[in-house]
Structure formats: C-alpha cells, structure tokens
Amino acid sequence: MTSIKYKVHALKRWILTQNPNIDAIDARYSGKVATVLMLVFGVATAFGITPTTSDRSVPLVPVIEDITQNVVVPTPTPGSYVQQDQVRSGDTLAALLFRLGVSDQPALDFISTDPKARVIYQRMAPGKPIRVERDANGSLLSLRFPDKENGTLVVARTSDGFNASVVQIGALHRVIQASGTVQSSFFAAADSAGIPDSVSHQMTQLFSTDLDFHNDLRAGDTFSVVYESAQNDFDQLVPGRILAAEFVNKGSVFRRVYYAGTEGGDYYTPDGHGSHSSFLRSPIEFSRVTSGFTAARFHPILKTWRAHKGIDLAAPSGTPIVSVANATVTFAGWRNGYGNMIELHHANGIDTVYGHLSAFANGLHSGEKIRQGDVIGFVGMTGWATGPHLHYEFKINGVQHDPLGPEVPRYASTDLTGHARGHFLTATAPLLQQLDAVRGTALARFE
Ligand SMILES: [Zn+2]
Incomplete structure (x- = not known):
C-alpha cells in the first residue's frame, strides 16, 4: 500500500474524460470522489506503461502540487499490468481475457468450476465491465467482475491456485435529479430525460395508485424525480432508490417522498399519507x-x-x-x-x-x-x-x-400521525424543495 497525494479537481477533470455524463460532482462529495477515483487512478497508471490493444484511451493528469487529499491506494504488484474492458456481444470469457492480455488455462479452469466464480459465465452480458491484473507472461493475478448491487466478485491467485470471493465496495453515493414532459409515452419521455429504466419503472409503481400509465397520460404531462445513484467499483453509475418524485397529470399534481424514519423506510404523500399498502389502480400494467x-x-x-x-x-x-x-x-x-x-x-x-x-x-x-x-x-x-x-x-x-370508483381506498393504514408526522415533515422538507427546484427547471425548459 502506498500513500499518494493528488489534487481533487484534476481527478474530476480526469473522470470527465471518462464519463461525460458526470457533469457535476457535488463539492461535498469531492473527498469521496477522490477516494473512489484513487482506486481507478492506480489502475489507470498501469495503462500508461502497458502496451495495450484496448480501444479505451485514457488521458491522465497526475498532479503533485496543491495537495488537498491524502489517500491510500492499493498498489498493483510490481511488474504487473492492470486493464479494464467490457464484455462485447458474442464474447467468450477466454476471448475477453485474451483481449486483456491474459493467457491462463488454469485460471479459466478455476472460473468454470468454482461455484462462486462460475457465475461470471451466467452474467457475461454485453457492456459488463471486467478488470484484470496480470503479469508479463499473461498469467492472471486477479480479476474483478460486478456482483449483485454494488458488490464485486474477485478471483485472486493464491499460493496454491485461485480463490473467489465477493467484496462489498463502499460506493460513492450521488443524488441525481431529472425531469421531462410526456409527448407520446412516459417511457419515451423518461428515456429522453436520461432517466434509467429502473428509475422510470419505480415511478410507474410509485404512482400506480393514482395513475394508469397507459390510459390516463396526456401529452404535456410533466414529471420530476430525485434519485440516488452509486458509483461502483468499475467507475459506473448504478441507479438506486427514488427519494422524491412528482407527476403532473392533466393539471393534477401527484407527489411521493421517501422517508427512512419508519420501519424499513417507505413512500408517503407530502402530507404523510402512506402509499405503500394502498391498492394499485390496475392489476395489469398496460391495458x-x-x-x-x-x-x-x-x-x-x-x-x-x-x-x-x-x-x-x-x-x-x-x-x-x-x-x-x-x-x-x-x-x-x-x-x-x-x-x-x-x-x-x-x-x-x-x-x-x-x-x-x-x-x-x-x-x-x-x-x-x-x-x-x-x-x-x-x-x-x-x-x-x-x-x-x-x-x-x-x-x-x-x-x-367499481374498481375505478371512489370507494376504493387509495391509502391504507400506514398514514403518519402526531409526533411521527412532525418528524416526517421536517425530514422530507429538503427533498420536496429539491423537487420544486427540478420542476422549476423543467417548466423553464419547456415553456
Ligand atoms: Zn368481465
């Protein structure tokens, strides 16, 4: 392990060259950004000295003056090479590893037989990242592949073979906001607003007690969402939970906000009505x-x-x-x-x-x-x-x-009252303000 000092803004500039979608990194998170990037940076340094056929060029800006961070970076084994690529359509694991300079039959044998490592084969979808560390002879020293959530599956060389384990990476959490206007369909609008599928699907579930997303939507309806996203071990953004969302349908405003203060956390209307166990408007998504x-x-x-x-x-x-x-x-x-x-x-x-x-x-x-x-x-x-x-x-x-009639209860018994409601209102106010701000942006953009 080596202690290395870098300037944070150079790292931001570096990640921008990697991922133009990251257009704003909140200053509060800069320290964490640097910590996460250090891992990548240590890796990327190896790119500079490794003859590589990878089509992923990595411009590096190491900065040694103006020190603002002091972080510990895992250093690759001396004489080793670290490279990252992603699964391409039609890839076999052997082909993918070969592209990364790995030529190691015992490693492939281990991965195809070990119960933990074997899942790589099941999850080799195009676009999935993979990172390897190898020696000059092409022997695999370690391999990292995404596991569920933000975990990483690690296959590492040991003194007598290989070992597979799953490690949880302390992901960098970011809060992302987006908004859009329905023209043809909600999913098309969400897509053009850059909202990931998993988040737009959460939205249809959040508002399913109020809206039938097939029948009720009109051109001009607007929506806004504030959601969590985490940066994983492979420098990718993984969308997470919605924190607050709004849908304006034919002039009616529907809002949901996440509140962690109750058991397991749950979604509520801004005035504290529970929405979790109420009845869906329709048992079929599109009908x-x-x-x-x-x-x-x-x-x-x-x-x-x-x-x-x-x-x-x-x-x-x-x-x-x-x-x-x-x-x-x-x-x-x-x-x-x-x-x-x-x-x-x-x-x-x-x-x-x-x-x-x-x-x-x-x-x-x-x-x-x-x-x-x-x-x-x-x-x-x-x-x-x-x-x-x-x-x-x-x-x-x-x-x-009538399942669509007024007798159908929209909200069940999870409504917040008294003290709990007071806590809820205080805790969720900043999220609702953020939602207001997103909505303001949306209106300005579409007027
Ligand atoms: Zn019938």
Missing part, C-alpha cells in the same frame, strides 16, 4: 377497459341482460397480472364462467377477483401470502370469454364495487 362496472348489461355469450360487477381489461394473452395489494390467496382454480380464477383477501374486509386466466403463477396456492405487485397469473380467455381479457372485481365486505 384498456373494454367493459366497465354496470348494474346491468347485455351479456355477449349468455345473450341476456346481466349486471357486470367488475371491469374487463383487454390485454394480450400471457400478460402478467399482479396483486393490487398485499394479500392472502383464498382461491386459485377453476370456477364456472370465470374459468381459471384467483381470489385474494386483503386487509379491512377487501377481496379482489381475477378471472379468465390462461395460467397461474408458478406454485400459487390457497393460503399463500403475497405482496403488492407480485405476479399471480396471466391473462387468458378461459371460461366465458370471447377474447383474451382480465375480469377484475373489487369487493368490500363481500359486495362488488
């Missing part, structure tokens, strides 16, 4: 209502006037159906007319019914406890159905109500 809730309608198969005490949601066969709230499965099987049917029992005397399914989720059975958003089955046309759709019923104390 359209083809038959609404009515006291009486002409039934297309029975050819008689009958009440339709649920709604029909058209969707292709096989579309996943999710539980609209935490529940216990009370029925999963065949029921005349409904075909394959699921009934779920929720808190506060509420039951939901899902009919005409093509299939049930694997292993789903009566008595099983499931969580909101869990896939329970798939759209089909079993029973009395003229085409693939979901028949969905919402019962309160055994009586069917």
Whole structure:
C-alpha cells in the first residue's frame, strides 16, 4: 500500500474524460470522489506503461502540487499490468481475457468450476465491465467482475491456485435529479430525460395508485424525480432508490417522498399519507377497459341482460397480472364462467377477483401470502370469454364495487400521525424543495 497525494479537481477533470455524463460532482462529495477515483487512478497508471490493444484511451493528469487529499491506494504488484474492458456481444470469457492480455488455462479452469466464480459465465452480458491484473507472461493475478448491487466478485491467485470471493465496495453515493414532459409515452419521455429504466419503472409503481400509465397520460404531462445513484467499483453509475418524485397529470399534481424514519423506510404523500399498502389502480400494467362496472348489461355469450360487477381489461394473452395489494390467496382454480380464477383477501374486509386466466403463477396456492405487485397469473380467455381479457372485481365486505370508483381506498393504514408526522415533515422538507427546484427547471425548459 502506498500513500499518494493528488489534487481533487484534476481527478474530476480526469473522470470527465471518462464519463461525460458526470457533469457535476457535488463539492461535498469531492473527498469521496477522490477516494473512489484513487482506486481507478492506480489502475489507470498501469495503462500508461502497458502496451495495450484496448480501444479505451485514457488521458491522465497526475498532479503533485496543491495537495488537498491524502489517500491510500492499493498498489498493483510490481511488474504487473492492470486493464479494464467490457464484455462485447458474442464474447467468450477466454476471448475477453485474451483481449486483456491474459493467457491462463488454469485460471479459466478455476472460473468454470468454482461455484462462486462460475457465475461470471451466467452474467457475461454485453457492456459488463471486467478488470484484470496480470503479469508479463499473461498469467492472471486477479480479476474483478460486478456482483449483485454494488458488490464485486474477485478471483485472486493464491499460493496454491485461485480463490473467489465477493467484496462489498463502499460506493460513492450521488443524488441525481431529472425531469421531462410526456409527448407520446412516459417511457419515451423518461428515456429522453436520461432517466434509467429502473428509475422510470419505480415511478410507474410509485404512482400506480393514482395513475394508469397507459390510459390516463396526456401529452404535456410533466414529471420530476430525485434519485440516488452509486458509483461502483468499475467507475459506473448504478441507479438506486427514488427519494422524491412528482407527476403532473392533466393539471393534477401527484407527489411521493421517501422517508427512512419508519420501519424499513417507505413512500408517503407530502402530507404523510402512506402509499405503500394502498391498492394499485390496475392489476395489469398496460391495458384498456373494454367493459366497465354496470348494474346491468347485455351479456355477449349468455345473450341476456346481466349486471357486470367488475371491469374487463383487454390485454394480450400471457400478460402478467399482479396483486393490487398485499394479500392472502383464498382461491386459485377453476370456477364456472370465470374459468381459471384467483381470489385474494386483503386487509379491512377487501377481496379482489381475477378471472379468465390462461395460467397461474408458478406454485400459487390457497393460503399463500403475497405482496403488492407480485405476479399471480396471466391473462387468458378461459371460461366465458370471447377474447383474451382480465375480469377484475373489487369487493368490500363481500359486495362488488367499481374498481375505478371512489370507494376504493387509495391509502391504507400506514398514514403518519402526531409526533411521527412532525418528524416526517421536517425530514422530507429538503427533498420536496429539491423537487420544486427540478420542476422549476423543467417548466423553464419547456415553456
Ligand atoms: Zn368481465
């Protein structure tokens, strides 16, 4: 281990050449940025002395004056070379390692047989980074590959072979904000606002009690989001949890804010209403209502006037159906007319019914406890159905109500009150201010 001193802003400049998306590194994080970058920098130094075929050129700016940081850097073994590349389409591990100058059959043998190391083969998706340290003969000294979350799988040479382990890297956390305006679809707008897929998907879940992202959205709707992101061991930004989000739909403003002060942390409306265990607006992500809730309608198969005490949601066969709230499965099987049917029992005397399914989720059975958003089955046309759709019923104390009607509780019993609410309001105020600021930027940009 060696103690090396560098100037922070030079490092910022260096990372900008690596990743132009990082256009602002908050000064508060500079120390941590430097610490993380040191690891990369130590590595990058080796690029300068290594004859490499890598197409990733790394301009380096080592700075020795104007010392602001004093950090410890793991130094590569003397005489070793450290290189990073990423998995390309069609890559084999052997080809990838060869590109990095590694020619080491015993290492490949170890990776293909060791239970921990073997997962590299399963996770070799294009774009995944890999970093190796090797000696002048092409023997592998160590290999680093991303594991789940921000962990890193490390394969290292030992005195008698190799060893694989997973290490957790203290990732640098950043807070990122973004906003956009819907033109055609939410996902297209989120994409052009630079919001990662995992974050836009979180948004659709956060607002699923208020909005049906397929039916309710209009051109001109706006959204803003503040979310966490972490820098991993490979100098990549990994998006994390949403801290605050807003959706303005046809002039109505919906907001959610994350609060860590309750058990496990949860999302709330700005005034402290819980939103976690309330009911999803629809058990299918994208669908359209083809038959609404009515006291009486002409039934297309029975050819008689009958009440339709649920709604029909058209969707292709096989579309996943999710539980609209935490529940216990009370029925999963065949029921005349409904075909394959699921009934779920929720808190506060509420039951939901899902009919005409093509299939049930694997292993789903009566008595099983499931969580909101869990896939329970798939759209089909079993029973009395003229085409693939979901028949969905919402019962309160055994009586069917319109699932889209005002009787459906939007918020459950997790509302914050009294002291807890006071703490919540204080803790979340800065996040909501940040959301206001993002929204202001968005309005200025789109006016
Ligand atoms: Zn129906």
